[in-house]
Amino acid sequence: MSHVYVLVEHEAEQLSPVTGELITAARALGTVSAVVVAKDAATAASFDAELGNFGAAQVVQATAADYEQRIVTPEVDALHALAANNPAPIVLAATPTNNEIAGRLAARLGSGALVNVDGINADGSAHHTIFGGSYETSSTATGSVVYTLRPGSVVAEPQPVTAAPAPFELPAATAKDVTVTSFTPAEKTARPELTSAKVVVAGGRGVGDKFADVVEPLADALGAAVGATRDAVDEGFYDPAFQIGQTGATVSPKLYIGLGISGAIQHTSGMQTSETIVVVNQDQDEPFFQIADLGVVGDLHEIAPALAAELTKRKEAGN
Numbered sequence: 001m002s003h004v005y006v007l008v009e010h011e012a013e014q015l016s017p018v019t020g021e022l023i024t025a026a027r028a029l030g031t032v033s034a035v036v037v038a039k040d041a042a043t044a045a046s047f048d049a050e051l052g053n054f055g056a057a058q059v060v061q062a063t064a065a066d067y068e069q070r071i072v073t074p075e076v077d078a079l080h081a082l083a084a085n086n087p088a089p090i091v092l093a094a095t096p097t098n099n100e101i102a103g104r105l106a107a108r109l110g111s112g113a114l115v116n117v118d119g120i121n122a123d124g125s126a127h128h129t130i131f132g133g134s135y136e137t138s139s140t141a142t143g144s145v146v147y148t149l150r151p152g153s154v155v156a157e158p159q160p161v162t163a164a165p166a167p168f169e170l171p172a173a174t175a176k177d178v179t180v181t182s183f184t185p186a187e188k189t190a191r192p193e194l195t196s197a198k199v200v201v202a203g204g205r206g207v208g209d210k211f212a213d214v215v216e217p218l219a220d221a222l223g224a225a226v227g228a229t230r231d232a233v234d235e236g237f238y239d240p241a242f243q244i245g246q247t248g249a250t251v252s253p254k255l256y257i258g259l260g261i262s263g264a265i266q267h268t269s270g271m272q273t274s275e276t277i278v279v280v281n282q283d284q285d286e287p288f289f290q291i292a293d294l295g296v297v298g299d300l301h302e303i304a305p306a307l308a309a310e311l312t313k314r315k316e317a318g319n
């Protein structure tokens with residue numbers, strides 16, 4: 001029976017929603033071994049039930065006490081050791097860190113890496129949307145192929161099994177490893193994480209420096225994450241961590257609302273798989289309207305606050 005390794009995404013002892021998507025996609029390739037890399041066995045074991053619920057038959061608990069002081073190498077070491085000993089494809093979430101892990105793993109294993117894919121097929125081929133969404137391709141690679149799957153491109157579907165835990169001790173750090181000597185966590189907001197949010201409200205240059213007055217209140221009324229275009233980020237209107245697009249995050253929410261965004265291909269390539277797209281722009285000829293499910297022509301500075309106020313009013317009235 002063929003099998004496949006999935007690198008479990010978790011943060012602050014919480015499983016990230018993308019993990020369910022990874023396991024769902026990986027099931028097409030065989031029996032899933034979920035690989036948790038964590039600081040101790042208790043943390044690693046805490047995910048067993050949830051991972052089993054998505055169909056992981058085995059949970060490899062790869063632990064190292066100094067895990068949080070090391071960057072990338074624990075994951076590479078664990079997956080390399082597993083796949084070298086018992087070859088199988090490896091599936092990771094497509095994040096900047098994991099694309100780095102994928103490259104190192106592919107080099108160590110002498111295998112191909114298929115990165116930023118949005119689907120994995122039972123024959124091992126992967127589906128990509130490339131050149132800003134202009135083409136769809138199918139690619140294959142050889143060896144213990146390493147895939148990075150874009151968050152939000154697959155719907156997580158439970159398939160409950162009982163996950164068998166398999167402890168695994170990570171090799172100690174060597175002189176070649178990077179060691180983190182100090183660490184400042186990124187500031188967290190109460191909003192959902194951008195790449196896995198079900199609703200995203202994004203602002204562009206048209207918002208100007210009014211993100212806190214216009215974009216954030218609408219996002220909060222909807223329980224949404226906030227995103228931004230590169231031009232808005234470059235102008236200093238919003239934090240670069242929230243940039244969506246070719247050189248930013250890829251999002252695929254159920255609802256995407258774009259405020260004051262023209263719809264350049266470098267932006268749309270990072271959000272075009274959103275289920276419903278609402279565009280608010282004062283210029284009806286902007287290209288963003290071509291991919292909108294609902295287009296609103298008007299001044300975002302009037303429309304967004306009015307929408308946020310109406311949503312809040314209805315919420316308070318219990319509708």
Ligand SMILES: Cc1cc2nc3c(=O)[nH]c(=O)nc-3n(C[C@H](O)[C@H](O)[C@H](O)COP(=O)(O)OP(=O)(O)OC[C@H]3O[C@@H](n4cnc5c(N)ncnc54)[C@H](O)[C@@H]3O)c2cc1C
Nearest residue numbers: 204205206229230231245246247260261262266267282300
């Ligand atoms: C290599 C490369 C990589 C890139 N990567 C990215 C990327 O990852 N993400 C990204 O977003 N871009 C990226 N870009 C930039 C991209 O090409 C566009 O320049 C950018 O997306 C435009 O941002 P924008 O829509 O906010 O600004 P603009 O194109 O200036 O659009 C602003 C819009 O706001 C509207 N507007 C203004 N005032 C109002 C108002 N009061 N009410 C309603 N509408 C209003 C205007 O009509 C206009 O359509 C990249 C470019 C390059 C070359």
